[in-house]
Amino acid sequence: MNPTIELMKSHRSIRQFTEQRIPRETLLELIRAGQAAATSSHVQAYSVIHVKNPSNRERIAELAGGQDYIVSCSDFLMFCADMKRPTEASERTGAAVTRGTTEQLLVASVDTALMAQNVALAAESEGLGICYIGGIRNNPEAISDLLRLPKHVYPVFGMCLGYPADEPDIKPRLPVEAILKEDVYEDDEAHVAAFDASMQRYYSERKGGNKSSDWSRNLTPLFATKLRPHMRDFLVERGFEMK
Amino acid sequence: MNPTIELMKSHRSIRQFTEQRIPRETLLELIRAGQAAATSSHVQAYSVIHVKNPSNRERIAELAGGQDYIVSCSDFLMFCADMKRPTEASERTGAAVTRGTTEQLLVASVDTALMAQNVALAAESEGLGICYIGGIRNNPEAISDLLRLPKHVYPVFGMCLGYPADEPDIKPRLPVEAILKEDVYEDDEAHVAAFDASMQRYYSERKGGNKSSDWSRNLTPLFATKLRPHMRDFLVERGFEMK
Numbered sequence: 001m002n003p004t005i006e007l008m009k010s011h012r013s014i015r016q017f018t019e020q021r022i023p024r025e026t027l028l029e030l031i032r033a034g035q036a037a038a039t040s041s042h043v044q045a046y047s048v049i050h051v052k053n054p055s056n057r058e059r060i061a062e063l064a065g066g067q068d069y070i071v072s073c074s075d076f077l078m079f080c081a082d083m084k085r086p087t088e089a090s091e092r093t094g095a096a097v098t099r100g101t102t103e104q105l106l107v108a109s110v111d112t113a114l115m116a117q118n119v120a121l122a123a124e125s126e127g128l129g130i131c132y133i134g135g136i137r138n139n140p141e142a143i144s145d146l147l148r149l150p151k152h153v154y155p156v157f158g159m160c161l162g163y164p165a166d167e168p169d170i171k172p173r174l175p176v177e178a179i180l181k182e183d184v185y186e187d188d189e190a191h192v193a194a195f196d197a198s199m200q201r202y203y204s205e206r207k208g209g210n211k212s213s214d215w216s217r218n219l220t221p222l223f224a225t226k227l228r229p230h231m232r233d234f235l236v237e238r239g240f241e242m243k
Numbered sequence: 244m245n246p247t248i249e250l251m252k253s254h255r256s257i258r259q260f261t262e263q264r265i266p267r268e269t270l271l272e273l274i275r276a277g278q279a280a281a282t283s284s285h286v287q288a289y290s291v292i293h294v295k296n297p298s299n300r301e302r303i304a305e306l307a308g309g310q311d312y313i314v315s316c317s318d319f320l321m322f323c324a325d326m327k328r329p330t331e332a333s334e335r336t337g338a339a340v341t342r343g344t345t346e347q348l349l350v351a352s353v354d355t356a357l358m359a360q361n362v363a364l365a366a367e368s369e370g371l372g373i374c375y376i377g378g379i380r381n382n383p384e385a386i387s388d389l390l391r392l393p394k395h396v397y398p399v400f401g402m403c404l405g406y407p408a409d410e411p412d413i414k415p416r417l418p419v420e421a422i423l424k425e426d427v428y429e430d431d432e433a434h435v436a437a438f439d440a441s442m443q444r445y446y447s448e449r450k451g452g453n454k455s456s457d458w459s460r461n462l463t464p465l466f467a468t469k470l471r472p473h474m475r476d477f478l479v480e481r482g483f484e485m486k
Contacts, residue, residue: 002368002369004247005276005365008364010279011281013281028423030248033248033251035416035422037254037360040375041465047423048424049428050424085431085435089459089462090459093460095463095467101471106352106380110400116357117280118360120280121247125246126248132281134283147428148428156353170279171285173278180271181290182293185396216336217336218285219332219333222329223330223338226486227344227346227347229346235345
């Protein structure tokens with residue numbers, strides 16, 4: 001196992017940070033590392049808002065469901081899928097441009113995620129800890145207004161970055177045999193059952209507060225209600241009509 | 244610049260590979276590294292189909308628009324967003340489950356991309372070259388049938404992996420100042436103009452065949468037609484109704 005793979009496998013979300021601040025040059029270097037990730041047809045369909053204003057960070061922490069580490073981390077970044085820049089660039093060449101397709105929504109969301117994962121790992125390679133914040137999609141409209149996001153730009157997730165003040169356990173993952181399938185999709189119910197058993201052990205023993213649950217039971221709140229039912233209307237209103 | 248960030252910045256898509264094959268244990272290690280990436284609420288909404296059957300690889304190369312390296316690379320992986328596994332796991336606990344929301348499409352697509360970017364970088368850390376294949380979305384239905392993907396699973400992109408037989412130039416990226424914005428979204432037209440000028444130089448000088456173009460002009464074919472207009476209906480038919 002080489003050091004890069006070792007670094008990946010030591011990932012855990014960090015939610016407690018020291019007072020130490022990330023130097024500006026380091027932050028720029030992380031973004032450049034992010035930009036080096038593959039991008040669909042070179043479209044680079046992303047922008048990152050570096051939220052520095054303290055009251056905006058407090059407001060985002062509330063809007064994301066009370067996640068205080070958005071305030072206490074050194075730096076908070078909002079990763080946005082950005083179809084405004086490439087479509088407008090194309091339009092300025094005189095082309096008649098199509099916007100709002102499902103394909104474009106996917107391209108921009110995937111581009112943003114590839115870029116962000118490089119930023120996350122680059123940060124960890126510098127001794128920083130990170131936490132993705134999907135909770136910003138609880139209130140994407142208020143957040144978009146706060147950051148003055150224009151049409152054809154939407155916030156996909158946030159990311160807290162800082163120097164770790166905690167070392168939580170590494171959360172187990174499904175067995176690789178469930179994920180990697182040969183030639184055709186095959187069901188993996190047996191692997192899920194085995195994983196549920198190991199997650200039950202993990203939850204009963206872990207450092208950060210134990211509970212009686214397993215993977216399948218833990219997912220239930222996600223699917224038993226319609227999570228973030230506003231996302232469709234929000235995206236349509238922002239110009240991602242999913243045509 | 245530490246070695247991990249250096250590795251990220253040396254990324255280029257590789258489309259020519261030697262005959263050398265990737266050991267099975269290495270491939271498993273890459274997938275495990277992928278799984279170590281952050282995942283929304285631990286949902287791990289992805290599956291990877293390792294396409295070994297040579298005639299299936301030929302068929303996918305055709306369906307992706309004649310991309311021969313899908314055949315000539317050592318290993319071809321199809322990265323699929325998988326909402327089947329988590330929703331069924333949740334259902335087996337007795338929960339009434341909601342499927343097909345826009346939020347779930349985003350969660351699964353982003354989860355898949357985060358995971359894949361770790362796989363890509365892990366591969367590069369082992370001296371391999373990779374190329375993402377978004378072209379599989381040209382014919383997602385035929386590909387889904389070929390790989391027997393069930394409902395609530397869709398192919399997001401493929402990835403070619405192998406030992407590089409080529410060292411193409413590294414493609415420039417937009418200036419970091421265009422991507423990283425402070426507190427609010429601000430237009431970046433001036434940065435785009437500067438980038439167009441530098442891309443024009445790049446295209447006129449690069450090793451792998453030069454042309455007269457720039458970033459903005461190069462994007463036009465993507466937006467001047469409705470690229471992959473079938474994606475919406477395809478996803479709906481596969482159970483991603485974007486409710």
